[in-house]
Amino acid sequence: MAERGKFISFEGGEGAGKSTQARLLRTSLEERSRAVLLTREPGGSPGAEEIRKLLVEGATDRWTPLAETLLFLAARADHVARVIEPALAAGTWVISDRFSDSTFVYQGLARGLGMDAVRTLQRAALGDFAPDLTLVLDVSPRAGLERAVARGAHENRFEQFDAAFHHRLRDGFLSIAAEEPQRCAVLDGTASAESVAANVWRTVVERLAP
Ligand code: TMP
Secondary structure, three states: OOOOOOEEEEEOOOOOOHHHHHHHHHHHHHHOOOOEEEEEOOOOOHHHHHHHHHHHOOOHHHOOHHHHHHHHHHHHHHHHHHHHHHHHHOOOEEEEEOOHHHHHHHHHHHOOOOHHHHHHHHHHHHOOOOOOEEEEEEOOHHHHHHHHHHHOOOOOOHHHOOHHHHHHHHHHHHHHHHHOOOOEEEEEOOOOHHHHHHHHHHHHHHHHOO
16 A cells, blocks of 8 residues: 655745745655645635635625635535545645635634634534645735736635735734644745745655655
8 A cells, every 4th residue: 555645735825925836846746756736725626626716706795704614615525535635545745725724714814703613614524634734835915915916817806805804814824833833834935936945845855754
C-alpha cells in the first residue's frame, strides 16, 4: 500500500497570492518526484464546482450566513470524499487553494455566524479531517484588494464587502494560526512571488520533509 500523501492548504484574504504560490509549490514537489494534485475551494470536484458559482457570483446579500456556510460545507464534503481523500490514500500530495480556515474566517467571523456554529457544522460534515500544513499568506487588505480587483474576475462577490469585513479576515487568519502553530505557518505575502515561494518551500521542507 502507498504511503499516505500529505495535505497542504493555502489561506489568506483576497489577492494574497495563494493561487500563484500553490502552482509554484506543485512544481517544486513534482521536482522531488512527488505525485501532486492541485485543487481549490469552493470547488475541486464537479459537484463542488457547480456550487462554487452559487457562492462567488452575485450580490453580497444573496445568502444568509448560515445558508452560505452550508453551501461551502456541501461543496467541501463532496470535494473531500470524491477527490482529496482518494488522492491522499493513493499516496498523492494534495495542495488546496483554500480549505476549512476560510469558512471559519469568512463565515464564522467576517459574516458573523460565529466560530462555534462553524465548528459544529464543520465537524458534522467532515469529522476531524484537517490539513497537515496550512500556509497563511498575509497581506494588508488594501494591497490584497488592489491585486484582486486588478485581476478583474467576475467572481467578485466577497471582494464587494466593506473594508471592515476585509480587516476581520486578516485578523481571523492570524488568530487561527496563533492558536494552531503546529499546523499553520504565516508567511509575508507582500514580497515578490519568488521570495514568497522560497519561504513556502523552506516551510514545507521543515514541516513535512517531502
Ligand atoms: P478564491 O477567490 O480564493 O478562489 O475564493 C473564492 C471566494 O470564496 C473568496 O472570496 C473566499 C470565499 N470563501 C469563503 O467565504 N468561505 C470558504 O469556506 C471558502 C473556501 C471560500
